[in-house]
Amino acid sequence: MSIKLNIPFKLFADCIPVKGANRGVLCDLQRSNIEFIPNSLCDLLHKYDGYEISSILRDHTKNDHETIIEYFDFLYANDFIFFTKTPNLFPPIKMEYKTAFEITNAIIDFNKSSYDFKKVFSELEKVSCKHIQLRFFSKIQSNELASIINLLNRKSSIIQNIKIFIPYNLQNTKNNLEKLLKKNGRISNIIIYNAPKTEVYNIKYQGKLLYTIKNIIDERSCGIINANNFVINSNNFIESKKYNSCLNGKISIDALGYIKNCPSISEHYGNIQNNTLKDALSHKDFKKYWNITKDEIDICKDCEFRYICTDCRAYRENPKDEFSKPLKCGYNPYTNEWSEWSTNPLKHETIKYYNLILD
C-alpha cells in the first residue's frame, strides 16, 4: 500500500516528534523506539498533522516534492502515520502527570552506616514510597543482606520494587544471591559491581542477577548520562515535560543517615535517626529541583533526547548554575557526537571541584 495524497494523514498519538538543534527524533512511546528524522520533517508534522499530503506539496516548490514523498513513504511504511477522513477524532495524548503519592522512589545508601534500617523502611512506608534502590558501597555478606531484606517482607507493604547494588565479593556465591532474590518477590534486580566479568542471570519469576565489571565507589559514581539509559515510554516522557526526570518524587538517605533529595547533593533536611521523612518533605526547599525541566536546562533544551534522557542536578558543568547541563553527559546536540565526558579537558576543573574519583 502506498501513501494517499488526498486523504488527511495523522501521526499516531504515541509517536511524538521532538526537534533538536541539528536533527529531530520521533519518539515511539508504545514501541520504545526512536527514529532520527530531520528537523524539517518535525516542522512539517507539526504544521500539517491532520491535513492532506497534497496540501503540503501545494505549499512547497516542485524541487522539494520528491523528498516530501520519501519522508511520508518512510513514515507510513513504519506505522508512524495513518490516513483518515476524520482526523479530528484523534486527539493527542494529554501531557498530564499525576501520581497518588508525592514520593515515587527512594535511594538508600549504605557505607558501614550505623542508622537503623527498620526505621528507614517504616518511614518509607509512611510516605508511600513504591520503588527503592539500596546501594551498598562497603562490603556486605549475603546473610547480613538477608536480615535487612527480611525487614521488607511485610505482606501489606506498599513497596513494590527493590533494586540492590552490592560490591563483588567472593563469599557471596551466586547461589546465595539467588536465594536472596527468592526470599523477597519485590526484589527485581541485584547488581553486583566491580565483578570480574559482566554477566546477566534471569531467575524465572524472581528477578535478575547482574554482574558488571563497572565499579561504583560511592554516591559520586552516580549521574552518568548514557544513551543506554534512555527510557522511551509515555510515563517518562510526560514526567520529563513537567518535572525533573531524576529528582521529582525522589527522597534519599545518604550513607551518614542524612535525609536528602539526592545523596550527592549537599543540602540535607535532618537525619533519619531523629527526623521523619514527612517533616523533611514539608521543608520549603526540599523540592527545589523537582520542577526544573529539560526545557529549562542549558544545552539540554536544544537536545533531541530531552524527554527520554534522565537528568542530574547534583553534578553540573557549571556548579554555580542550577540550570547548567549535567556534567557527566558527553553528548553534543549541536554536532550530534558522543564523546567521553571524563577526559574532556573543559570539564577538568569541575571534576576537581566535585572531588570526583574517576576509574
Add this chain to the structure above:
Amino acid sequence: MNEVVIISERLDKSTDLVIEWLTTFGCNVQRINYEDANDYHVSFFVENGFVQLESKITEKIVLISNMTVVWHRRGYIPFRPKSYRKTHHIMIEGFLENDIGNAIKGIDLILQHTAKYYIGSWFKEKETYKILNLHLAKKAGFKIPKTIVTNCKTELQAFKDEYENIISKGLDRMILFTTNEFSAGKGTFMVTQEMIDTLPSHFEPTLFQNCIYKLYEVRIFIFDTHLFSMAIFSYPFEGKTRVDVREDIKERPNRCIPYILPKTIDEQIRKFMKFVDMKTGSIDLIVGTDQEYYFLEVNPMGQFDWVSGLCNYNIEYTIANLLTQKCYE
C-alpha cells in the same frame, strides 16, 4: 461516613491504584477479595438488605449498608468457605454452586438498591447475552453485523451466499474445552465453504455473522457518566499487512491511541447502557471501511488499566474521585 467498599480480586492492579487515590483523598477503604472466602464469616440480613462480613483474623466487621459506597470491581462476596469446595460429589457440588450462586446474585441485586451508591455487578458479568446485547445495540441506534443463530444448513448456506465472508464464535463466551488430558479452544473464526459442506442438514444452534471490514476498533470504558475511548489499529489495517512478517507482534504491538467519540455515538452508548441497566463496562465497536460504527460486544467487568495507561487517561483517579464524591453526597 466516608467509607468505600471494594469487592475485587487479590491481584487486580486497577483496584490497588484506585485505593491509592482514595487514601490520598482521605477515604476509608474496605477491600474484600473474593479469594479470601476462608477469612470471613458472612451473613446477609434480608429485611434491611445489609451484608456483614466479619474477619476471622482481625475480628473487624465490614458492613455493607445504606451508608456505604460500593464498587463491585471483580469477583463476588466471598460466601462459600473454600475448604468445602470440591470435597463433595460432583452432583452435590453442581447443586451447591447453583444454589449459592442464586443467593449471591440475589444479594448483588438487592445491594444495588440498599447501598448508598453501588456500581459494577457480578450478576451482569455472568448473565450477559450476546444476542440480546446486539438487539439492544441496534435499538440504541448502532449498526450491528448481520447475525443469525441457526441449526439449519440451507439457512446458513443462504447466509454465506449473501455475505461471502462470514465468521462464527461461541454464543456465551469463547469456545473452550479442557479435560485433564487436553485443552482446545477458539475465539472468532472464519467459516469456510468446506466447513459448511461437512455439516448435516440439521445441527447444534450456532451463531454466524458477516465479516465487517474495519478501519480500526474502538474500546470504550464506561464508569457512571464518564466515557473513555481508545482506537485500536490492529493488523492488517487499511489493507496494509505487517511490513515485515517475520517481526514478532510484540515488537509491533497494535497502536492504541486516544479517541473522541462523535456525539451521536456517545449518545448511543449511553442509551445502550440504560437499556442493559449497567453503570459500568467496556464496549467494543468497529469502525468499518464504510465509516459506520458497528457494535460488537459489552464486557461488564472488563479490564481498563491498559486503556488508562496507553492513553494517559488516569481512569483510576477519576473513579476514586467519583467514589469520594458519592461518599460525601
